[in-house]
Amino acid sequence: MSRVTAPRALALAALAGAWATASWFLWQSRVPGSLHLPRLDEQDYFSAAQLRASASFSRIELLFWVLGIVVQVVVLALYAWRGHRFMGESAAGPLGTGMLLGMLGFAILWLAQLPISVLDLWWQRRHDLVTLGYADYLFQGWFALGGEFAFLCLALAIVMGFAQLLGDHWWLPAAPIFIGLALLFAFVYPYLTPTHRLEDPQLRAAAQRFEKIEHVEHTPVVVQNMRDITSMPNAEAMGLGPSRRVVLWDTLVDGPFSNRQLEVVVAHELGHLSRDHIWKSLGWYALFAFPGAYLIARAARRRGGLARPEAVPLSLLVLVVLSLLASPVENVITRHMEAEADWMSLRTTQDPVAAKQLFRRFVPTTLSEPDPNTFEYLVRETHPTIMQRIAMADAYATSAAQSP
Amino acid sequence: MQEHREHPVRLVVEDNLRRNRLTVFLRLILAIPHLIWIILWTIAVIFAAIANWIATLVTGTPPAGIHRFMCRYIRYSVHLGAYIHLVANSYPGFVGEEGEYPVDVRLPGPEPQARWKTFFRLFLALPALLLSSALGGAGGPTYGGGSSRSGSRYSVGGSGFLTAAVAVLGWFASLVLGRMPKGLRDAGAYGIGYNAQGLAYLLLVTERYPNADPTELLEDVERPPQHVVHLIGDPEDLRRSRLTVFFRVLLAIPHLIWLVLWTVAAVVVGIISWFATLITGTPPASLHAFLSRFVRYSLHVNAFLYLAANPFPGFVGEPGSYPLDLALPGPERQNRWITAFRIVLAVPAWIVNVGLAFALVVAAIYTWFVALVRGVAPWGLRNLMAYALRYGAQLNAYLYLITDAYPHASPLEGAGEAQRPVDEEQ
Numbered sequence: 001m002s003r004v005t006a007p008r009a010l011a012l013a014a015l016a017g018a019w020a021t022a023s024w025f026l027w028q029s030r031v032p033g034s035l036h037l038p039r040l041d042e043q044d045y046f047s048a049a050q051l052r053a054s055a056s057f058s059r060i061e062l063l064f065w066v067l068g069i070v071v072q073v074v075v076l077a078l079y080a081w082r083g084h085r086f087m088g089e090s091a092a093g094p095l096g097t098g099m100l101l102g103m104l105g106f107a108i109l110w111l112a113q114l115p116i117s118v119l120d121l122w123w124q125r126r127h128d129l130v131t132l133g134y135a136d137y138l139f140q141g142w143f144a145l146g147g148e149f150a151f152l153c154l155a156l157a158i159v160m161g162f163a164q165l166l167g168d169h170w171w172l173p174a175a176p177i178f179i180g181l182a183l184l185f186a187f188v189y190p191y192l193t194p195t196h197r198l199e200d201p202q203l204r205a206a207a208q209r210f211e212k213i214e215h216v217e218h219t220p221v222v223v224q225n226m227r228d229i230t231s232m233p234n235a236e237a238m239g240l241g242p243s244r245r246v247v248l249w250d251t252l253v254d255g256p257f258s259n260r261q262l263e264v265v266v267a268h269e270l271g272h273l274s275r276d277h278i279w280k281s282l283g284w285y286a287l288f289a290f291p292g293a294y295l296i297a298r299a300a301r302r303r304g305g306l307a308r309p310e311a312v313p314l315s316l317l318v319l320v321v322l323s324l325l326a327s328p329v330e331n332v333i334t335r336h337m338e339a340e341a342d343w344m345s346l347r348t349t350q351d352p353v354a355a356k357q358l359f360r361r362f363v364p365t366t367l368s369e370p371d372p373n374t375f376e377y378l379v380r381e382t383h384p385t386i387m388q389r390i391a392m393a394d395a396y397a398t399s400a401a402q403s404p
Numbered sequence: 405m406q407e408h409r410e411h412p413v414r415l416v417v418e419d420n421l422r423r424n425r426l427t428v429f430l431r432l433i434l435a436i437p438h439l440i441w442i443i444l445w446t447i448a449v450i451f452a453a454i455a456n457w458i459a460t461l462v463t464g465t466p467p468a469g470i471h472r473f474m475c476r477y478i479r480y481s482v483h484l485g486a487y488i489h490l491v492a493n494s495y496p497g498f499v500g501e502e503g504e505y506p507v508d509v510r511l512p513g514p515e516p517q518a519r520w521k522t523f524f525r526l527f528l529a530l531p532a533l534l535l536s537s538a539l540g541g542a543g544g545p546t547y548g549g550g551s552s553r554s555g556s557r558y559s560v561g562g563s564g565f566l567t568a569a570v571a572v573l574g575w576f577a578s579l580v581l582g583r584m585p586k587g588l589r590d591a592g593a594y595g596i597g598y599n600a601q602g603l604a605y606l607l608l609v610t611e612r613y614p615n616a617d618p619t620e621l622l623e624d625v626e627r628p629p630q631h632v633v634h635l636i637g638d639p640e641d642l643r644r645s646r647l648t649v650f651f652r653v654l655l656a657i658p659h660l661i662w663l664v665l666w667t668v669a670a671v672v673v674g675i676i677s678w679f680a681t682l683i684t685g686t687p688p689a690s691l692h693a694f695l696s697r698f699v700r701y702s703l704h705v706n707a708f709l710y711l712a713a714n715p716f717p718g719f720v721g722e723p724g725s726y727p728l729d730l731a732l733p734g735p736e737r738q739n740r741w742i743t744a745f746r747i748v749l750a751v752p753a754w755i756v757n758v759g760l761a762f763a764l765v766v767a768a769i770y771t772w773f774v775a776l777v778r779g780v781a782p783w784g785l786r787n788l789m790a791y792a793l794r795y796g797a798q799l800n801a802y803l804y805l806i807t808d809a810y811p812h813a814s815p816l817e818g819a820g821e822a823q824r825p826v827d828e829e830q
Contacts, residue, residue, distance in 0.1 A: 089645045091704075091715035091726050099658055100648075100716040107651045146654045153658035 019287060026283045029336060030275065031343045035399070037391040042370040045390060050363055057127055057367040062376055064120040068113055069324065075112045076317040079105050083313030090309075098160045098309035099153045105316045106152060110145050117141070127367055132229045154181075156312065163300075163307035170306060171293035178293070179286045183240070186278055190239040195222035195247055203253075206263045207246070207270070213348050214267070214274035220245040221266060223253055232366050233257065235265050237272035244273055257361060260354035264345050271344025277337045284333055292322055327379060334382040342384065342392055350400065352393040359389045411615045412512035413604045415482070415597035417625045419492050419506040421589060423578035428490065431575065438484050441498055449477050449607070456608050460522045466608050471514040474607040476500035482509045482600050489540070489567045490574040490584055491592040507593060509600045517611040529606040531770055532614045536602040538763035539616075540567025540595025566759035567595040570813070573752045586628055587813030591756065594815045597621045616767065617784035618791055618815030627816050632733045632809050633801040634818040635794045637713075641727040642786060644714050644775035652772065655716065656709040662719055663705050670698040674804045681743045687805050692735040695804040697721035700730045703797045710768035711781055712789035728790065730797050738808040746803065753799045753811045764792035791815045 042051060086104050090097040121137050124130035132140075158177050162170035198204055198221050207221040226234070226249040233252035239245050246269040253262065272278070296306075299318040303311035346352055363370055363386060370386040377385065384392070427434060456470045466474075480500030486492040486507035496505055521528065570592035577585050598621060601614035615621065648655060677691040687695075701721030707713040707728040718725050742749065767785045775781050798811035 086645075086647075089648050089715055092718035093720075096716060096718050100655065103651070103655050103658075104647060107647070107654070142654070146657050149654050149657050150661060 022283065022287055026280050026287075027336065029340045029343075030347075031340050032399075035392075035395055037388060037395055040387050040391050040394070042387055045360055045387075046363055046370055051370070054363055054367045054369045057123075058369045058372065058376070060123055061120070062380070064116055064123070065380065068116050068120075071112050071116060072109060072320060073317075073324070075109050076105065076313075076320055079108060080314040080317040084303075084310040087309055094164070094307065094309050095157060095160050098306075098312045099156050101309055101312040102152045102156050102316065103149045105313055106145065106148055110141070114141075129232050129367060130230050131227065159306055159315075160309075160312075163297075163305055167307070168297050168301060168305055171290070171297045175286075175289045175293045178289055179282070182282055182285050186238075186282060187240045187243050190243045190245050190247075193224060193238070193247060195224045195245075198223050198248065198253070200253070200259070200262075202259055203262055203266065206259075207266050210263070210267045210270050210348050214270045214344060216244075216270050216273045219270060219273060221248065222246070223248050223250050225250050227251055227254075233362070235269050237269040237278065240278060244278070246270060246273070255365065257358065258354070260349075260351055261358040261361065264349055264351060264355045264358050267345035267348040268341045271341035271348070272337070274344060275337070275340055277341065280337065281334075284330075288326060292319075292326075295322060331378065331380070331382055335384050338383045339388075339392065342389055343396070346393060346396040352397040352400070355393040355396075356390050359386050359393070362386055411601065411620065412510075412610045412612055413478075413601045413614075414510045414623070415593060415600065415621060416508045416510060417491075417506070417593050417622065418508075419486075419584075419589065419593075421583045421586060423490065423493050423582060423584050425579055425582055427493070427495070428575060428578040431488065431490065434495065435484070435488050438487070438496065438498070442481065442484060445477060445480070449474070453607055457522065457525065460517055460608050461519055464519060465516045466514045468514050471609065474604075474609050475511045478511060478600055478603045478607065478609060479509055481603060482507060482596055485540075485567070485596045485599065486593070489571040489592045489596065490578055491567075491570075491589055491596060493584075507596065509597070511604060512610050515610070517608065521611050522608065525606065525608065528613075529602065532602040532605060535616060535763065535766050535770070536564060536595075536599045536614070538565050538759075538766045539598045540564025540570070540592070540759075564595050564599070564759075565762045566756070567592050569755045569759035570595070573755060576752075585813070587811075587817065588756075590622060590625060590628070590814035590816055593625065594618045594621055615784045616782075616788040619787060620784070622816055625816060628812060628814050630818050631798060631812045632731075632807050633798045633811075634731050635728060635790060635797075636731045637729040638727040639787075639790070641714060642780045642783060644711065644771075644779060644781050646776055646779055648714070648716070649711065649772060649775045652709065652711060656705065659705045659708065659717065659719070663702060666698055666701065670695060670804060677805050678743065678746070681738055681805050682740060685740060686737050687735045689735050692806060696732045696801075696806055699797060699800045699804060699806060700732065702800060703728065703730050703793055706793055706796065707789075710764055710789055710793070711771040711775060712768075712786060712793055714781075728793070732801060733807050736807070738805065742808045743805065746805065746808075749810070750799065750803050753795075753802065753813075756811075756813050757796055757799050760792040760795055764789055767792075788815075794818065 083101055083105060086101055087097055090100045092100065118134065118137070121130060121132070121134065125132075155178070159170055159174050162174050166173070198207070204221065207219075211217045211219050222245055224247050231251055233249060233255045235246065235248045235252055237244070237246050246266060248262075248265065248269075252265065257265075296315050296318050300306040300311040300315050303314050305311060306315060342355070346355055349355070362368055368386060369376070372381060372385060383389075452470055452473055456466050456474065459470065460466045476499060478500070479502060480496070480498070483492075483496035483500065483505045486505070487494075487496050492505065492507040494506065502508065570588045574584050574588045574592065577588065598614055598616060601612075601621075604610050605612070605614055673691050673694055677687050677695060680691065681687045698721060700723065701717070701719070704713075704717035704721065704726045707726065708715070708717050713726060713728040715727065723729065767788045771781050771785050771789070774785075794817070795811055795813065798809075801807050802809070802811055
């Protein structure tokens with residue numbers, strides 16, 4: 001190793017060490033390391049008809065997903081190759097032209113993926129999982145694209161602005177700014193989500209009880225109207241500090257779930273807040289943002305660096321490919337957090353029976369496969385599989401029975 | 405590109421701008437007999453139009469008698485529209501005499517017409533009638549801008565947004581001055597002329613689609629002197645990228661956000677500049693430069709958004725950077741009275757601008773469809789949009805103290821002679 005590269009190698013090693021240490025801290029979980037999840041047979045829990053229905057639905061869903069990814073990569077690869085030709089449509093400077101190229105890339109991608117997403121909508125409507133009409137879907141997609149454009153332009157303004165000042169080192173100041181933006185968005189998002197009060201007094205009382213147990217007092221538990229869009233049940237924890245809350249979809253609250261099952265959901269979401277999962281997600285985002293931005297900067301050098309608009313199409317491709325490559329790792333992280341929230345819920349409610357009933361009911365209401373194949377598990381599952389969740393409830397029941 | 409053919413329906417304006425204050429004051433009351441008469445005439449025209457439609461479908465040419473009847477009706481509606489909207493002064497006759505009125509229309513004789521165009525005429529005419537409702541005219545059936553329980557409707561003796569604005573403002577101006585301001589008169593004539601072309605198309609007097617190009621429609625009208633704030637750039641830039649046209653509104657989002665932020669700053673700077681101009685008589689150079697950039701940027705963004713130009717604009721209002729650009733004066737001495745009452749004085753221009761804004765939106769929607777299919781913007785609509793944008797920019801320049809020259813409402817302001825040969829219409 002030469003003298004010039006040795007300090008760099010040391011610095012890299014130090015950074016890698018810091019990265020590994022940070023990820024070790026973020027990985028810490030309340031789920032006992034010794035917890036053994038038994039391997040369960042899905043046929044013991046679900047009827048053959050249920051399994052057939054979920055398998056048939058998921059097979060086509062996976063097909064659409066794969067098609068969508070292929071179209072995404074092919075379209076962006078073509079755009080990275082030929083997209084610079086659209087520079088002629090701009091009378092703006094490098095920054096404005098870069099914005100135009102970024103927006104056009106997303107626009108072309110949206111158009112290319114539209115047939116697949118419409119087919120997917122048809123498939124989900126056919127199974128009564130989505131109630132949204134085609135026209136509404138297109139309009140919402142159109143407006144959502146507008147939101148994406150606004151964010152993309154902000155991101156490109158930051159990146160290209162720093163690239164003009166610092167050349168290929170733009171990623172050093174840009175990455176912290178993106179982390180700051182993610183932080184801001186996580187804080188603001190709950191205020192942008194229209195919700196209403198949870199009416200059920202019994203569930204409200206249970207939520208207050210759980211908040212005390214999980215040390216997240218005064219967390220609002222509210223309901224979001226989703227019935228006009230979907231019939232699938234869901235809930236989420238969101239926000240930071242004063243904006244944090246638990247949001248239950250009305251499809252869950254008014255769905256085929258008992259109050260005991262709903263209590264499991266509330267305790268699960270409070271578990272996310274109690275274990276600072278949103279902060280941890282931001283931490284993980286920060287850990288990936290620096291190397292990700294660095295790799296994009298490296299790739300953009302082939303087109304003269306991100307100060308030049310012609311580098312934008314290639315950067316979009318790199319960004320998407322990196323996101324795709326990172327998605328299995330991201331899924332591991334989110335599954336880890338979800339498992340911890342499940343564990344917190346079991347400890348708080350001490351009701352593994354209700355938890356098992358809840359997880360079992362997810363199969364007919366969401367047509368999720370209880371035990372998907374390995375590929376699907378790795379690339380798509382952001383939560384533990386239903387069989388894993390049932391197994392955890394069993395394991396909790398066993399450990400609770402054994403404890404004095 | 406086809407050889408340009410002059411539109412067979414042409415407006416003739418021989419009005420001398422002089423107005424009699426008494427008849428101006430009583431204008432609507434004096435027009436009552438005409439309004440009653442045109443309602444009766446319109447009822448007859450509806451039946452005649454149906455007969456004309458069937459006959460033209462069968463023979464391929466409108467019968468001469470019905471054609472003459474329709475021509476008289478259109479001519480009469482032009483006379484009446486001009487009278488009501490103060491585009492002309494003298495009281496019109498009741499039978500649509502040719503060449504007898506200072507604002508008249510030349511109409512073609514009966515000619516063979518394509519049967520499929522005749523068959524679908526009502527549907528084909530709808531876009532032109534909608535634009536006509538934005539621009540104006542009266543006396544004939546106008547696609548109503550107002551709404552009823554059943555939505556928009558045809559009305560008789562209606563008025564477009566632009567001509568209505570012209571009439572209201574012209575009424576006050578004529579009462580005070582004894583003459584109609586030329587800008588308002590030209591704007592009103594333009595609306596009436598376009599309405600006449602729309603009627604002629606609907607009633608099978610011609611199969612030529614209405615042409616929204618104000619320069620051609622008012623070809624024989626004297627051009628006003630050039631305003632200090634005027635459009636420059638490449639008027640022949642008609643090519644439109646289909647992809648950017650399809651996503652135009654979304655692509656404009658970053659500019660719209662930036663424009664809102666810039667507007668906040670411009671309002672603050674404008675207030676400071678107002679005080680400074682009031683005290684010193686001249687806007688400070690730095691503030692003037694900042695506001696000039698803002699006004700120019702605003703024009704670039706609107707030209708992009710409304711498809712009056714093709715490329716994605718820059719974010720700083722750089723002079724000469726855009727095909728539809730703005731010439732602005734430097735900081736010059738301004739009349740303190742005009743400065744002191746600037747906002748109040750701008751109200752009439754703002755009213756005209758609202759009228760033009762509606763036409764701009766309608767024209768942009770049509771351009772969106774045409775450009776998506778053909779990859780070019782229609783020449784007539786492009787010029788209508790340029791007119792509306794130019795007027796908006798002049799109003800902005802006036803409001804932000806870049807100049808104390810009042811916006812000029814004439815669609816001919818800054819225009820040369822009727823421009824290049826084109827086949828695109830509307």
